[in-house]
Amino acid sequence: MKKCIIFYSKTGNTKEVAQKLKGFDLLEIKAESDDPNVQYPVLTDIPDFSNYDYIVFATPVHGFQISKIMKSYLDQVSNFSGKTIDLFITHFFPFAWMGGNGSLRQMKKIIESKQGVVRYMTSVNWKSKKREHIINMMVDAYHE
Numbered sequence: 001m002k003k004c005i006i007f008y009s010k011t012g013n014t015k016e017v018a019q020k021l022k023g024f025d026l027l028e029i030k031a032e033s034d035d036p037n038v039q040y041p042v043l044t045d046i047p048d049f050s051n052y053d054y055i056v057f058a059t060p061v062h063g064f065q066i067s068k069i070m071k072s073y074l075d076q077v078s079n080f081s082g083k084t085i086d087l088f089i090t091h092f093f094p095f096a097w098m099g100g101n102g103s104l105r106q107m108k109k110i111i112e113s114k115q116g117v118v119r120y121m122t123s124v125n126w127k128s129k130k131r132e133h134i135i136n137m138m139v140d141a142y143h144e
Contacts, residue, residue, distance in 0.1 A: 007058035008069045036062040054084040061091035066103045080116025088122040
């Protein structure tokens with residue numbers, strides 16, 4: 001099974017977590033500007049996942065929702081059918097309900113609207129004392 005992580009990481013935290021998932025190709029989404037205030041970012045690196053069976057999408061939370069760069073990427077994809085899909089987000093909010101859970105639901109909704117099925121969703125709170133434990137649990141689950 002060919003596996004990849006398609007991620008956007010503004011500060012490096014999301015990328016750091018992605019690198020802990022061994023055996024996955026890392027495919028980074030990049031844009032002309034990573035300013036979270038840019039409403040419609042122009043993507044410069046648009047990963048192609050057509051040759052992958054298993055995809056993990058990863059992004060930070062910006063303004064209580066997924067980053068506009070990840071949203072722009074997901075909006076450009078026409079179909080996710082036939083892929084195993086997992087998600088994770090990183091955030092600094094003290095509680096997952098302050099953007100983490102909503103961001104995961106937002107990503108899931110976009111993917112499901114395009115014939116995708118999401119298996120696991122993980123919220124990684126960068127300020128949490130349990131962060132490493134959550135990351136390790138995610139790594140174990142995503143390697144099943």
